[in-house]
Amino acid sequence: MNKQQLIAQIQEKRSFLCVGLDTDITKLPAHLQQHPDAAYEFNKAIIDATKDHCVSYKINTAFYESMGLKGWEIMERTLAYIPKTHLSIADAKRGDIGNTAAQYAKTFFEVLPFDAVTVAPYMGEDSVRPFLEYDNKWAIVLGLTSNKGSNDFQRLMVQHAADDTALLPHIVAPNRPRALYEEVLTKVAAWGSTDNLMFVIGATQASQLQDIRSIIPDHFLLVPGVGAQGGSLEEVAKYGKNKDCGLLVNASRAVIYAATDETFAEAAARAAKDYQVEMSSYL
Numbered sequence: 428m429n430k431q432q433l434i435a436q437i438q439e440k441r442s443f444l445c446v447g448l449d450t451d452i453t454k455l456p457a458h459l460q461q462h463p464d465a466a467y468e469f470n471k472a473i474i475d476a477t478k479d480h481c482v483s484y485k486i487n488t489a490f491y492e493s494m495g496l497k498g499w500e501i502m503e504r505t506l507a508y509i510p511k512t513h514l515s516i517a518d519a520k521r522g523d524i525g526n527t528a529a530q531y532a533k534t535f536f537e538v539l540p541f542d543a544v545t546v547a548p549y550m551g552e553d554s555v556r557p558f559l560e561y562d563n564k565w566a567i568v569l570g571l572t573s574n575k576g577s578n579d580f581q582r583l584m585v586q587h588a589a590d591d592t593a594l595l596p597h598i599v600a601p602n603r604p605r606a607l608y609e610e611v612l613t614k615v616a617a618w619g620s621t622d623n624l625m626f627v628i629g630a631t632q633a634s635q636l637q638d639i640r641s642i643i644p645d646h647f648l649l650v651p652g653v654g655a656q657g658g659s660l661e662e663v664a665k666y667g668k669n670k671d672c673g674l675l676v677n678a679s680r681a682v683i684y685a686a687t688d689e690t691f692a693e694a695a696a697r698a699a700k701d702y703q704v705e706m707s708s709y710l
């Protein structure tokens with residue numbers, strides 16, 4: 428899916444919601460627990476219930492990898508069930524030396540034909556490049572994550588690299604110390620374009636969004652952390668939206684486990700619709 432198609436979906440649905448399929452088999456409704464294909468049936472019901480209110484689905488691969496071989500197969504069938512109109516994201520947070528990263532890119536863009544995959548940037552350019560070599564596919568690089576641990580490294584102040592002054596002369600004052608995540612956004616943005624690169628910015632980091640937008644005004648941001656993690660959708664929209672909307676806000680638990688009994692699909696539909704209605708007011 429390309430950027431224009433994504434923007435068109437957002438405008439048509441008046442939604443920038445991404446539903447996270449973090450399907451934990453221990454949390455499935457009791458009536459599904461005995462079903463031989465419970466996780467897939469759950470995913471199908473969630474997709475049917477929410478697809479009119481969202482523009483994207485994010486499959487966090489951890490929830491499927493932890494089921495072993497069966498989990499990969501469920502992930503594959505779930506991906507095939509996601510409507511082609513919706514951006515499909517593998518939240519796999521991969522990153523390794525170049526030739527290994529190329530295998531990860533092949534896994535998530537060819538073997539499993541996702542539109543996008545999340546990538547950890549800390550092994551540098553050769554670890555990200557292979558994900559940028561596919562037409563109409565996206566690398567979504569971790570920028571400033573939603574968790575408390577983001578303080579451990581991402582917010583550390585560093586002396587910026589000399590070549591950043593050339594990349595962003597309007598904002599990088601010589602010798603101004605910057606947070607490591609700012610350095611990541613600046614450098615990684617130069618490796619790709621707004622057509623093949625997005626960044627993960629946690630909704631719990633909304634106070635940094637103005638600063639982030641001064642570095643990457645035009646990129647789409649994947650924003651997890653509303654709902655169960657307590658981030659504010661209103662603040663994210665206020666400080667993070669750009670001329671194209673430029674946001675995909677993810678909610679996983681708040682949608683898929685809105686109810687944990689037989690009514691789970693209707694409850695998920697209601698939760699997704701509530702997000703859509705609020706998002707519509709910000710567009």
Ligand SMILES: O=c1ccn([C@@H]2O[C@H](COP(=O)(O)O)[C@@H](O)[C@H]2O)c(=O)[nH]1
Nearest residue numbers: 487572573574629651655656678679680
């Ligand atoms: O910074 C990050 C990066 C990824 N995630 C992932 O997003 C979802 C959030 O789930 P909720 O249930 O809506 O809290 C989950 O898959 C995380 O692994 C993140 O939360 N923060």
